[in-house]
Amino acid sequence: MPNDKITSLDVAKRAGVSQSAVSRVFTKGASASQKTIDKVRKAAKELGYRPNVLARSLITGRSRIVGLVVAYLDNYFYPVALQKLSNALKEEGYHVMVFMASDTTKDIERVVDEMLDYQVDAIVAASVPLSSDLAGRCRDEGIPLVFFNRSQDGENLTSVTADNYAGGKEIARFLAAHHPERIGYIAGFEGASTQRDREAGFLDGLKAAGREVSSRTVGNFNAQETRAAALAMFSAPRHPDAVFVANDHMAFTVMDVLRSDLHLSVPGDVILVGYDDVPPAVWAGYSLTTVRQRTGRMVEETVKVLMNAITTGEAPVVNLKIAGPLIVRGSAPAPKGWTG
Amino acid sequence: MPNDKITSLDVAKRAGVSQSAVSRVFTKGASASQKTIDKVRKAAKELGYRPNVLARSLITGRSRIVGLVVAYLDNYFYPVALQKLSNALKEEGYHVMVFMASDTTKDIERVVDEMLDYQVDAIVAASVPLSSDLAGRCRDEGIPLVFFNRSQDGENLTSVTADNYAGGKEIARFLAAHHPERIGYIAGFEGASTQRDREAGFLDGLKAAGREVSSRTVGNFNAQETRAAALAMFSAPRHPDAVFVANDHMAFTVMDVLRSDLHLSVPGDVILVGYDDVPPAVWAGYSLTTVRQRTGRMVEETVKVLMNAITTGEAPVVNLKIAGPLIVRGSAPAPKGWTG
DNA sequence: GTAAATTCTGCATTCGATTGCATTATTCTT
DNA sequence: AAGAATAATGCAATCGAATGCAGAATTTAC
Numbered sequence: 001m002p003n004d005k006i007t008s009l010d011v012a013k014r015a016g017v018s019q020s021a022v023s024r025v026f027t028k029g030a031s032a033s034q035k036t037i038d039k040v041r042k043a044a045k046e047l048g049y050r051p052n053v054l055a056r057s058l059i060t061g062r063s064r065i066v067g068l069v070v071a072y073l074d075n076y077f078y079p080v081a082l083q084k085l086s087n088a089l090k091e092e093g094y095h096v097m098v099f100m101a102s103d104t105t106k107d108i109e110r111v112v113d114e115m116l117d118y119q120v121d122a123i124v125a126a127s128v129p130l131s132s133d134l135a136g137r138c139r140d141e142g143i144p145l146v147f148f149n150r151s152q153d154g155e156n157l158t159s160v161t162a163d164n165y166a167g168g169k170e171i172a173r174f175l176a177a178h179h180p181e182r183i184g185y186i187a188g189f190e191g192a193s194t195q196r197d198r199e200a201g202f203l204d205g206l207k208a209a210g211r212e213v214s215s216r217t218v219g220n221f222n223a224q225e226t227r228a229a230a231l232a233m234f235s236a237p238r239h240p241d242a243v244f245v246a247n248d249h250m251a252f253t254v255m256d257v258l259r260s261d262l263h264l265s266v267p268g269d270v271i272l273v274g275y276d277d278v279p280p281a282v283w284a285g286y287s288l289t290t291v292r293q294r295t296g297r298m299v300e301e302t303v304k305v306l307m308n309a310i311t312t313g314e315a316p317v318v319n320l321k322i323a324g325p326l327i328v329r330g331s332a333p334a335p336k337g338w339t340g
Numbered sequence: 341m342p343n344d345k346i347t348s349l350d351v352a353k354r355a356g357v358s359q360s361a362v363s364r365v366f367t368k369g370a371s372a373s374q375k376t377i378d379k380v381r382k383a384a385k386e387l388g389y390r391p392n393v394l395a396r397s398l399i400t401g402r403s404r405i406v407g408l409v410v411a412y413l414d415n416y417f418y419p420v421a422l423q424k425l426s427n428a429l430k431e432e433g434y435h436v437m438v439f440m441a442s443d444t445t446k447d448i449e450r451v452v453d454e455m456l457d458y459q460v461d462a463i464v465a466a467s468v469p470l471s472s473d474l475a476g477r478c479r480d481e482g483i484p485l486v487f488f489n490r491s492q493d494g495e496n497l498t499s500v501t502a503d504n505y506a507g508g509k510e511i512a513r514f515l516a517a518h519h520p521e522r523i524g525y526i527a528g529f530e531g532a533s534t535q536r537d538r539e540a541g542f543l544d545g546l547k548a549a550g551r552e553v554s555s556r557t558v559g560n561f562n563a564q565e566t567r568a569a570a571l572a573m574f575s576a577p578r579h580p581d582a583v584f585v586a587n588d589h590m591a592f593t594v595m596d597v598l599r600s601d602l603h604l605s606v607p608g609d610v611i612l613v614g615y616d617d618v619p620p621a622v623w624a625g626y627s628l629t630t631v632r633q634r635t636g637r638m639v640e641e642t643v644k645v646l647m648n649a650i651t652t653g654e655a656p657v658v659n660l661k662i663a664g665p666l667i668v669r670g671s672a673p674a675p676k677g678w679t680g
Numbered sequence: 681g682t683a684a685a686t687t688c689t690g691c692a693t694t695c696g697a698t699t700g701c702a703t704t705a706t707t708c709t710t
Numbered sequence: 711a712a713g714a715a716t717a718a719t720g721c722a723a724t725c726g727a728a729t730g731c732a733g734a735a736t737t738t739a740c
Contacts, residue, residue, distance in 0.1 A: 033688060052398075059696095117391065260624040285625035363697060372718065
């Protein structure tokens with residue numbers, strides 16, 4: 001019964017102008033006299049007209065859609081990033097379309113195809129590995145691609161990440177200052193640059209302090225394997241009394257194992273540091289010492305890079321690393337004489 | 341340098357058929373001979389052709405985009421739901437575009453406009469209140485709208501929620517079976533149907549057990565106010581020894597206040613129950629007794645309703661309530677003789 | 681006040697598909 | 711094997727807006 005799709009033509013008729021005039025009023029950069037603008041705006045308001053973004057996209061070749069590929073949202077880091085990304089892009093007149101991808105190459109390929117089908121103007125890959133073929137496809141199609149929170153090294157692709165190496169190093173310095181007897185490291189998925197960089201920084205930092213890791217297990221960024229990794233590490237008689245866990249979510253699991261399964265006190269028996277500073281890190285139940293990922297800054301930079309690439313058409317490869325501070329909380333208090 | 345936008349016409353030329361033939365091969369429901377199909381498929385593959393979804397949308401009037409409005413993603417419940425929704429819609433060939441809305445009417449109105457601009461085929465409003473005007477606009481445009489996790493009562497709008505009343509009631513029965521001295525309730529945002537239904541069920545359940553609430557404060561679904569609410573409730577000399585907190589995230593905060601600020605034991609001094617069963621509820625640090633929201637089922641039903649509305653064009657108003665089980669964990673163990 | 685420069689405007693085309701219609705090729709009937 | 715029924719194909723119009731072009735209106739300059 002009511003208004004069936006108001007088009008620019010309807011508005012044109014009512015305003016007594018041509019369809020092009022209407023289009024010009026709603027297209028920024030186009031010129032129209034004040035009189036026309038007023039007439040059109042009035043008619044448009046009366047009819048409840050708004051330009052059809054899809055039709056516009058067809059002719060301009062810009063969809064104003066950014067595709068976000070994510071493997072999982074059950075690490076708090078991603079929803080927080082998504083929220084910020086969505087808000088930041090909104091400011092630029094863009095919107096986020098979410099594409100969940102499992103970690104299989106096949107699935108990722110399908111997802112990239114789907115994104116291209118929707119003519120996305122840019123792609124943000126959050127911790128999802130795109131093969132170089134796929135990345136190449138995007139480049140060929142002229143679609144800027146940014147890796148968020150994970151880089152593909154040696155592939156010359158744009159990425160925005162935390163400065164994981166620096167963070168790992170700082171954690172080493174911090175833990176070493178406690179002069180623990182033994183230091184442990186629980187690794188994430190070893191294919192991930194985040195994991196590798198954090199560990200590399202950590203090891204180098206320890207070396208600089210004349211220390212090394214006495215025990216290392218792998219938790220692969222998931223709860224189940226992390227439980228096993230923690231149990232393996234701390235069931236040993238001479239277990240570490242200081243441990244760096246590759247990300248916060250794993251750190252929570254480790255803390256649970258220590259306290260609930262092994263009845264060890266954190267930080268009494270073991271001091272523990274994570275990485276990310278996701279919201280639960282501040283919850284009193286965990287009060288996790290960790291290195292903050294400055295999600296806001298990371299998103300900001302990502303948007304900046306994307307917008308630049310979209311508007312200029314040129315996409316210089318950059319690898320931004322955003323350093324974040326060590327946030328000292330209960331799981332590993334500041335050692336004597338510690339200064340930020 | 342490489343392929344600049346392969347269109348159906350390019351494929352048609354190469355396959356030696358008309359452009360319409362190409363279209364028919366890629367349009368399900370259209371007919372083409374096997375020979376044509378083969379030729380077209382081959383040419384398409386060689387050129388790397390895929391239909392432009394936007395162009396298709398323009399003529400079919402279906403964008404295959406579902407708009408999801410969310411106010412915040414920092415309650416774990418939403419990312420989990422988003423992930424499931426995205427996956428479920430993918431199966432149907434739809435994709436989710438995320439629209440963040442702050443809680444102001446103005447902002448929500450803007451967001452709805454933006455969604456309409458993108459010609460979304462359906463809207464899911466997750467805990468975001470759309471005024472009846474806006475809901476009416478959607479109806480007028482023929483766009484199905486589902487309220488997810490929150491209903492607008494008295495407005496005759498479709499919603500999919502947990503059976504919050506039943507859940508609240510079950511919690512009452514459970515807590516009453518502990519025969520606590522005093523029972524408290526910490527409310528969420530009172531404008532939310534989730535809050536109201538949970539409380540109503542809880543109160544009715546208590547009444548049925550011959551009990552009532554001795555203390556009630558409001559946490560408004562956010563951490564800061566919840567802290568204050570918990571402190572107010574439990575600083576009193578004769579504070580409750582059993583409390584229902586309107587959702588899990590608030591429950592975590594309350595638990596933190598009890599343990600860390602007030603040095604009360606949970607469940608020793610106070611037993612505590614939440615609602616949602618978000619992932620951290622199972623973490624040993626909290627081990628929260630709670631009622632599960634069956635997100636998977638809720639999403640499933642949402643998708644079913646939407647697809648039905650989209651394909652038939654008719655959108656009967658339904659209010660689905662999905663019941664979820666009480667999950668007993670450490671924060672409130674099973675009372676003697678308790679049977680599911 | 682007139683010529684030159686500038687700004688507006690409408691016409692018609694275009695973006696990349698889908699689809700009704702008319703025509704031709706195939707298949708089925710008997 | 712001929713006619714009827716069905717399937718496949720191409721043509722051309724269409725979806726809703728943007729835009730190059732040429733002419734009309736307005737502004738600027740002197």
